Amino acid sequence: MTRTIDYSLYLVTGRELLPQGKDYFESLEESLQGGVTVVQIREKKAETAEFLDIALKSKAICDRYNVPLIINDRIDIALAIDADGIHVGQTDMPVSMARKLLPQKCIIGVSCNNKEELQKALENGADYVGIGAIYATQTKDLTKPLVGVRGIGPLLQMLDGTSVKAVAIGGINSKNVLRVLHGSVSGTGHSLDGIAVVSAIVALNQPRQAASELSEILSEFKKGPSIFHGMSSAANGHTTDSITSGVVSLMNQIRTLNPLVHQITNSVVTAQSANITISIGASPIMATAVDEMSDLATICGALLVNIGTLTPPACAGMLAAGCHVNTWKKPIVFDPVGVDLLNKWQPSVIKGNAGELAALAGSIEVTSKGVDTVGNGFEDPVGFVTALARRERCIVVLTGKTDYVSDGHTCAVLDNGHEFLGKMTGSGCATGSCIASFCAVASASAQTEGQSLRGVLAKGDMFLASIAGILVFNVAAELAAARDDVKGPGTFFPALIDELTSLTPEVVQEHIKIKIV
Ligand code: 3NM
Ligand code: MG
Numbered sequence: 360m361t362r363t364i365d366y367s368l369y370l371v372t373g374r375e376l377l378p379q380g381k382d383y384f385e386s387l388e389e390s391l392q393g394g395v396t397v398v399q400i401r402e403k404k405a406e407t408a409e410f411l412d413i414a415l416k417s418k419a420i421c422d423r424y425n426v427p428l429i430i431n432d433r434i435d436i437a438l439a440i441d442a443d444g445i446h447v448g449q450t451d452m453p454v455s456m457a458r459k460l461l462p463q464k465c466i467i468g469v470s471c472n473n474k475e476e477l478q479k480a481l482e483n484g485a486d487y488v489g490i491g492a493i494y495a496t497q498t499k500d501l502t503k504p505l506v507g508v509r510g511i512g513p514l515l516q517m518l519d520g521t522s523v524k525a526v527a528i529g530g531i532n533s534k535n536v537l538r539v540l541h542g543s544v545s546g547t548g549h550s551l552d553g554i555a556v557v558s559a560i561v562a563l564n565q566p567r568q569a570a571s572e573l574s575e576i577l578s579e580f581k582k583g584p585s586i587f588h589g590m591s592s593a594a595n596g597h598t599t600d601s602i603t604s605g606v607v608s609l610m611n612q613i614r615t616l617n618p619l620v621h622q623i624t625n626s627v628v629t630a631q632s633a634n635i636t637i638s639i640g641a642s643p644i645m646a647t648a649v650d651e652m653s654d655l656a657t658i659c660g661a662l663l664v665n666i667g668t669l670t671p672p673a674c675a676g677m678l679a680a681g682c683h684v685n686t687w688k689k690p691i692v693f694d695p696v697g698v699d700l701l702n703k704w705q706p707s708v709i710k711g712n713a714g715e716l717a718a719l720a721g722s723i724e725v726t727s728k729g730v731d732t733v734g735n736g737f738e739d740p741v742g743f744v745t746a747l748a749r750r751e752r753c754i755v756v757l758t759g760k761t762d763y764v765s766d767g768h769t770c771a772v773l774d775n776g777h778e779f780l781g782k783m784t785g786s787g788c789a790t791g792s793c794i795a796s797f798c799a800v801a802s803a804s805a806q807t808e809g810q811s812l813r814g815v816l817a818k819g820d821m822f823l824a825s826i827a828g829i830l831v832f833n834v835a836a837e838l839a840a841a842r843d844d845v846k847g848p849g850t851f852f853p854a855l856i857d858e859l860t861s862l863t864p865e866v867v868q869e870h871i872k873i874k875i876v
Contacts, residue, residue, distance in 0.1 A: 360615045361464045362443050364427050365396040366487060368570060371431070371646045372400050372417070373498060373557040378564050385418060386566050391424040393570025395560070396553070399446050399468075401431040408431065418875070426630050429468065434460050444468060449476060454483035464579035470528075472503040477514050485523060489555055490514055490527025493539060494702075498557045507702040511543035515551065524552040525589030532559035533572045534682055540580045541705050546750065553577065573614065597769060597822065599873050605820065606827040606871070607864040609800050614640035618660030618799035621684075622792060623677050624648055625666050631852075632663075632792045638859035639831055641796035647676045656683030660799025661817075664706075665694035665791050678703050690798035690817035690824075694791050695719045701751070707798060707821045709747070710756040710791050713737060720747055741770045741876055754821045757785055762829050766822045773826065774834035774872035777840040782848035783855075793829030801827075825875070834870045835859040 370390055374383050398421050398609065402410045414430060418440050421428045427443035428435050434457055437445045444466025445457060452460075454467050463469070468487045469480040480488050490511055493503050494804070506514070509529055518525055531554050532537055544550045554577070563569045597605075619642045624632050629645050636643035646655060656662075662684040664677050681704035685689055693706035695715050720743070737743045740763050748755040749767035757763040762773040780786040798821055805819030839845055839854035 361466060361486075362427050362483045364443070364466060364487075366524050366525075366526050367396045367581070368394055368574050369397045369399065369489075369528075369553050369555035369568070370560055371528070371557045372398065372402075373554055373561045374402070374413075375404075376498065376558050376562040378562065381564060383413070384416060384420060386561060388420050388424075388559050389565075389567040390494065390570045391420065391426055393560075393567035394574030395426065396574075397427050399429040399431055399555075400436075401446075401557075403431075407433075410436055411439060414442070418442065427466075429466065430861065437461065437465065444486070454480060454485050458484060470505060471514070474514065475516065478739055481517070481521060481523060487524035487526065487552070488514075489525060489526050489528050490551075491555075493527050494530025494535065496530040496558070499529075499530075500829040507699075508539055508542040509702055511539075511551065512545035512549075515543065515546040515549040516547050519545075519547050519549055526553040527551055528555035531556050533569065533576065533679070534686070535703065536573060536576050537580075538682075538684060538702075538704050540577070542659060542701070544752070549813070550580075557730075561735055581658060597771075597875060599875055602771065602826055602873060602875070603868055603871055605823045606830055607868060609797050609824065609827045610831065610862075610864040610867065612800050612804060613796060615804060616660075616800055617642055618796060618803060619644055619658055620661050620663060620792065620795050620799055621646065621655050621659040621680065622663040623666060623680060623797065624663065624788055624791075625785070628788045631785055632788050634856060635789045635859060636792045638856050639793055639796055639862075643792070643825065649675045649679045652676060652679040653683050656680065656687050656689070659684070659689065660803055661690040661692065661795045663692045663694070663791050663795035664700065665692075665788050676698075681706075688802075688817055690795070690802050690819070690821060692791055692795040692798060694788065706751075706753050707752075707802075707817045708754040708756060708825050709751055710758065710787075710794060710825070712787060714757050716743070716747060716755070716757055720750075741765070741772070745770050754825050756825050756829070758790055758829075762833070764822060764825045764829070769822070769824055770876050771822070772874040772876060773829055773833070774874075775830060775837060775870060777833075779838040779840050779845075779848050779851040780833075780836050785854055790829060790832050793832045794825050797824040797827040797831075800824065819861050830867055830871060830873075831859070831862060834867050835862050837870060838862070838866070 363668050400414050400417055414436050418428050427447050429444040430442045432451045446468040448470045466486045469485045471477040471480055493506050557868045560566045560569045621644050633643040685704045690707040692708045695711045744755045744757045744763045744765040748765040755765050764771045801819035801824035802817040835858040838858040842854050845851050845854045
């Protein structure tokens with residue numbers, strides 16, 4: 360009988376990465392105590408006798424914890440120590456050949472980087488695949504392109520209907536594992552069976568603690584949809600009436616709560632975005648330094664990431680800010696410029712104009728059928744935002760003359776605003792500031808005492824919060840434009856700030872133009 364393997368936390372050994380003075384076997388045993396569920400002995404430099412010795416001793420330790428042992432590459436070693444399986448790379452013994460040499464009970468795993476390799480592994484009867492490298496890593500010389508978090512889902516989808524298991528490997532650690540697990544679920548709902556790590560456990564002085572932290576995150580992920588895939592019901596049951604009353608309630612809360620909204624945004628619009636944030640009752644903080652991101656994540660109510668060019672300092676700041684904010688389960692509103700950032704953290708809301716969202720959709724191979732990327736919109740904007748929300752597993756906001764907000768199921772169509780907004784620099788960025796401010800309120804009011812901090816998606820109704828942000832901004836724009844003292848775009852902006860400052864929920868309620876489809 361083939362042993363049933365729990366692939367959740369797959370440790371690949373790496374003796375050269377041990378901290379100075381740390382004993383290999385001691386490290387292995389501690390990592391097992393921390394919750395490693397399967398071990399692969401990987402020895403790229405050891406002579407046969409040394410490999411055999413290590414494998415035998417490792418096997419004895421793993422046996423004590425009832426954890427299966429897999430040998431990298433060397434079928435002879437696997438046979439000699441009666442290992443549970445072998446793992447082969449693309450340039451090692453082919454799976455079909457290995458199968459002939461090994462006893463039936465032996466598990467065979469293969470490293471796969473792309474669809475072709477995965478297809479071959481499937482045809483040759485692999486039991487599991489190691490998908491990688493997800494991120495850059497110092498542990499192994501990489502010769503193939505990085506898979507990235509968002510490259511995993513399409514590969515997992517190929518495993519639908521098979522019993523072949525999958526783990527992801529390469530640069531995974533306790534900081535990014537949430538993002539890897541959440542962001543890799545395929546469109547068909549296929550998720551990873553586990554994650555494989557070397558340095559995130561082996562290179563640490565406290566491997567037990569490292570393993571148990573990873574193990575805790577994994578087991579919470581496996582508990583299921585409510586925690587990590589909580590997108591499905593964001594807009595559930597909303598009617599235009601419930602949205603209106605929800606917006607009123609968020610507006611009433613924002614001035615008392617005065618949430619701190621961290622915004623990393625283009626220098627052209629920084630001051631303006633900050634002023635608009637203040638005018639709606641939130642507090643902006645526009646920090647960009649990497650060193651501040653960890654502290655800021657603990658005190659901010661939401662993060663807005665919106666910047667035109669991904670220059671290194673700002674980019675590093677955005678990366679760090681998003682990762683920290685994710686671990687605190689606070690909302691991130693993302694204006695999709697540097698799509699690469701989506702490999703590192705999970706936004707609660709993605710907001711963009713037609714061009715930006717089309718670019719994002721293209722880069723994730725959403726079919727561009729029906730998308731008019733040359734003109735100023737989409738043929739089927741509702742279908743487009745709904746599909747994109749589902750694919751990105753967050754709320755998607757498409758801004759334009761009409762705004763569309765979807766959670767992947769329901770779509771709200773909003774028709775407020777004024778043409779002067781199009782004549783003002785950074786009105787889109789300002790909408791983002793408003794959305795992020797209301798996300799902070801929605802998330803703060805959804806926090807419950809003693810809740811687990813593990814997760815990536817913020818709690819709270821981000822669908823409603825996005826709508827509130829758009830409405831407040833656009834209704835104020837209508838009021839500002841209608842004023843006698845506003846003669847054009849120049850006088851419009853200060854009037855907009857004034858209208859935002861004095862806007863009441865009742866007035867918004869009166870002007871709201873919304874349809875739910
Ligand atoms: N295989 P770390 S990446 C052993 O892409 C291995 O197949 C990879 O180490 C692949 O967790 C890798 O320290 C190294 O980044 C993973
Ligand atoms: Mg190999």
